[in-house]
Amino acid sequence: MNKKKVSLKDIAEKAQVSTALVSYVLNGKEKESRVGQEIAAKIKEIARELNYEPNYLAKSLRSGKTQTIGLIIADISNPFFANIARIVEDEAKKYGYTVIIGSSDEQAEKSWDLINVFLNRQVDGFVIVSSENTEEQIQYLMDKNVAFVLLDRHFPDLPTDFVSLDSYKAAFDAGMHLMEQGYQRVGLIAYKSGLFHMKERIRGYRESLEAGRVAFRPEWLREVGFNTIEEEIKAGIDDMLASDRRVDALIFATYRLAIAGLKYINSLGLKVPDDLAIVSFGQAEAFDLYYCPITYVLQPMEELGKTAVEILVRKLKNPDLEPQQILMQAQVMARNSSRLKVPVV
Amino acid sequence: MNKKKVSLKDIAEKAQVSTALVSYVLNGKEKESRVGQEIAAKIKEIARELNYEPNYLAKSLRSGKTQTIGLIIADISNPFFANIARIVEDEAKKYGYTVIIGSSDEQAEKSWDLINVFLNRQVDGFVIVSSENTEEQIQYLMDKNVAFVLLDRHFPDLPTDFVSLDSYKAAFDAGMHLMEQGYQRVGLIAYKSGLFHMKERIRGYRESLEAGRVAFRPEWLREVGFNTIEEEIKAGIDDMLASDRRVDALIFATYRLAIAGLKYINSLGLKVPDDLAIVSFGQAEAFDLYYCPITYVLQPMEELGKTAVEILVRKLKNPDLEPQQILMQAQVMARNSSRLKVPVV
Numbered sequence: 001m002n003k004k005k006v007s008l009k010d011i012a013e014k015a016q017v018s019t020a021l022v023s024y025v026l027n028g029k030e031k032e033s034r035v036g037q038e039i040a041a042k043i044k045e046i047a048r049e050l051n052y053e054p055n056y057l058a059k060s061l062r063s064g065k066t067q068t069i070g071l072i073i074a075d076i077s078n079p080f081f082a083n084i085a086r087i088v089e090d091e092a093k094k095y096g097y098t099v100i101i102g103s104s105d106e107q108a109e110k111s112w113d114l115i116n117v118f119l120n121r122q123v124d125g126f127v128i129v130s131s132e133n134t135e136e137q138i139q140y141l142m143d144k145n146v147a148f149v150l151l152d153r154h155f156p157d158l159p160t161d162f163v164s165l166d167s168y169k170a171a172f173d174a175g176m177h178l179m180e181q182g183y184q185r186v187g188l189i190a191y192k193s194g195l196f197h198m199k200e201r202i203r204g205y206r207e208s209l210e211a212g213r214v215a216f217r218p219e220w221l222r223e224v225g226f227n228t229i230e231e232e233i234k235a236g237i238d239d240m241l242a243s244d245r246r247v248d249a250l251i252f253a254t255y256r257l258a259i260a261g262l263k264y265i266n267s268l269g270l271k272v273p274d275d276l277a278i279v280s281f282g283q284a285e286a287f288d289l290y291y292c293p294i295t296y297v298l299q300p301m302e303e304l305g306k307t308a309v310e311i312l313v314r315k316l317k318n319p320d321l322e323p324q325q326i327l328m329q330a331q332v333m334a335r336n337s338s339r340l341k342v343p344v345v
Numbered sequence: 346m347n348k349k350k351v352s353l354k355d356i357a358e359k360a361q362v363s364t365a366l367v368s369y370v371l372n373g374k375e376k377e378s379r380v381g382q383e384i385a386a387k388i389k390e391i392a393r394e395l396n397y398e399p400n401y402l403a404k405s406l407r408s409g410k411t412q413t414i415g416l417i418i419a420d421i422s423n424p425f426f427a428n429i430a431r432i433v434e435d436e437a438k439k440y441g442y443t444v445i446i447g448s449s450d451e452q453a454e455k456s457w458d459l460i461n462v463f464l465n466r467q468v469d470g471f472v473i474v475s476s477e478n479t480e481e482q483i484q485y486l487m488d489k490n491v492a493f494v495l496l497d498r499h500f501p502d503l504p505t506d507f508v509s510l511d512s513y514k515a516a517f518d519a520g521m522h523l524m525e526q527g528y529q530r531v532g533l534i535a536y537k538s539g540l541f542h543m544k545e546r547i548r549g550y551r552e553s554l555e556a557g558r559v560a561f562r563p564e565w566l567r568e569v570g571f572n573t574i575e576e577e578i579k580a581g582i583d584d585m586l587a588s589d590r591r592v593d594a595l596i597f598a599t600y601r602l603a604i605a606g607l608k609y610i611n612s613l614g615l616k617v618p619d620d621l622a623i624v625s626f627g628q629a630e631a632f633d634l635y636y637c638p639i640t641y642v643l644q645p646m647e648e649l650g651k652t653a654v655e656i657l658v659r660k661l662k663n664p665d666l667e668p669q670q671i672l673m674q675a676q677v678m679a680r681n682s683s684r685l686k687v688p689v690v
Contacts, residue, residue, distance in 0.1 A: 066466075068466070075431075076421075076427050076430050076431050076434070076446075077424070077427050077428045077430075077431045079422070079424055079427070082421050082422050082424070082427040083422045085421050085422075085448075086420075086421050086422045086448060086450075089421070089447075089448060098447070098459075098462045098466075099447070100445045100446070100447075100466075101421075101445070101446040101447070102434075102443075102444070102445075102446070103430075103431060103434060105431075117443045121411075121413070121445075121466070259630050259634065262634055263633060263634065266634070284631075285604050285631050286629075286630050286631040286634050288608060289604065289607055289608065289611070289631050289634065289635055290634055290635070290636075291635075291636035
């Protein structure tokens with residue numbers, strides 16, 4: 001049996017009020033129209049009884065609002081982004097928004113697709129963890145006056161809202177921490193990327209060496225491509241170990257780089273930290289379980305995600321607000337992988 | 346400057362054809378209406394030039410199709426589901442579907458919310474990794490003739506489409522593997538859950554002991570609650586070790602359980618596998634990096650995700666197809682954590 005869809009009119013007849021009144025109440029406008037509380041309750045009760053289902057899609061077309069946020073993350077299979085997605089979802093729910101998630105897989109083209117798909121689905125706004133070479137897409141959203149907030153990564157030349165990590169300071173602190181622990185020859189494995197946060201991590205590392213009066217050696221820094229991580233990390237670590245100033249400590253600029261790097265270090269039979277001390281960006285269960293728990297740069301994930309949602313929600317209410325640009329501070333969580341170096345006697 | 350939206354009429358005027366013809370072509374119906382290829386190409390070219398943007402929402406209202414699949418996973422912050430989400434996304438894209446993801450956080454209530462939100466957004470169909478106590482929701486989708494496929498978890502009493510793992514066989518194999526490697530007192534840590542796949546893992550474990558002629562001891566099996574994992578795992582492992590038939594091997598029924606369990610085992614200073622051999626469900630980077638790589642039950646994630654999408658797409662084309670119910674086989678990947686037991690001399 002195909003049950004006929006319940007209409008506002010059905011409810012109005014049963015409640016013995018006008019269809020307009022039912023519409024006001026079910027659209028949450030009873031205050032504006034000064035409907036009595038009792039009659040509003042009665043209308044809602046009848047709607048429930050009859051299993052009334054509002055047609056949100058038609059409603060969206062009229063109101064232009066869908067109470068939906070599009071979240072584009074750089075890679076859903078990376079635990080850092082998956083966790084941040086969870087935080088954004090939970091926070092958005094508090095404000096009555098549903099989050100639609102898509103993963104760009106670090107590809108500008110896929111990011112374009114997602115932006116278009118989400119715009120066509122008429123999301124009210126975006127939270128975006130940008131991929132490389134997507135400035136044009138961000139500019140497009142600005143030109144169209146779409147509300148959005150960049151999360152974790154931003155473009156310094158674009159006057160957008162963003163919530164990111166102070167990557168320069170975080171990498172600087174990581175380098176200083178290792179030198180304070182007695183390590184003198186510190187390497188960095190980062191991504192070869194035009195993304196600002198990655199450049200900042202490299203800059204912070206370089207400046208920590210300067211601050212520690214350690215002369216930088218080109219073979220200590222390796223920038224690897226997204227699609228050739230494993231081979232390039234192996235080659236990079238080989239070069240660092242073959243150097244006449246062999247590294248005694250290594251910083252990984254992301255979680256993925258650390259995982260690939262640690263696997264290779266294990267396969268070489270090197271002991272952390274005696275043969276090589278380690279600090280990595282990105283907290284992860286794998287770091288806790290490692291035989292020598294890995295020192296990591298704690299990023300305030302919860303704060304990053306929540307603040308992004310707050311800024312977006314404010315922006316949706318008041319599109320003319322000045323852009324808010326927030327850089328949050330990370331914290332080096334010292335563990336065994338960077339314990340005080342035992343001097344060779 | 347607020348640019349006026351380009352209409353079908355604008356394109357029709359420029360192409361010197363009728364608006365109806367433009368509509369046919371841009372809706373991909375040129376074959377039905379026998380439009381010449383040349384004129385179709387011209388219309389598309391002009392639409393591109395003018396930056397014509399179809400109103401998909403209005404279009405969806407007419408066609409009733411949105412080319413969108415709602416994917417509900419049990420927990421986005423669990424790498425197993427995050428990876429499977431990525432696979433479903435990639436596969437759906439091949440068929441021209443966009444995937445909207447939501448995470449139910451193992452809560453029936455949140456799962457209801459998501460189903461309603463996605464229905465209101467008029468997804469064409471669902472792929473669902475069910476949470477506990479959601480049979481009613483699944484029944485609701487069946488009653489409403491909504492197309493869906495259950496993934497990874499299913500309800501044996503509901504005649505739905507599903508693609509799951511043969512959890513019974515996988516757990517049986519895990520137990521047999523440990524006994525073949527010389528371990529005789531095998532424990533299991535699982536979830537206290539009404540979900541079928543979890544019951545099957547427990548059943549498979551129990552029957553492997555029978556097959557190995559090992560007398561089961563109640564303290565060898567611990568079922569822990571979702572929200573009290575850490576305390577209960579500690580208590581469970583303590584009991585297993587205090588038993589007068591102390592376990593020499595332990596199976597974890599999921600990745601999350603293994604992570605919590607291994608942290609506790611580390612803190613006790615137990616050596617894997619000499620003090621305790623380990624096999625776990627759920628492949629993960631943390632297992633590779635562990636000082637003693639963890640033997641795991643390899644689930645055919647790629648196949649699970651792809652097959653779910655294939656079944657759903659077929660179902661969307663032909664809603665009257667009989668339900669397809671597929672149980673896939675897992676494989677025990679033997680590594681050092683369950684290496685041959687050295688007999689105590």
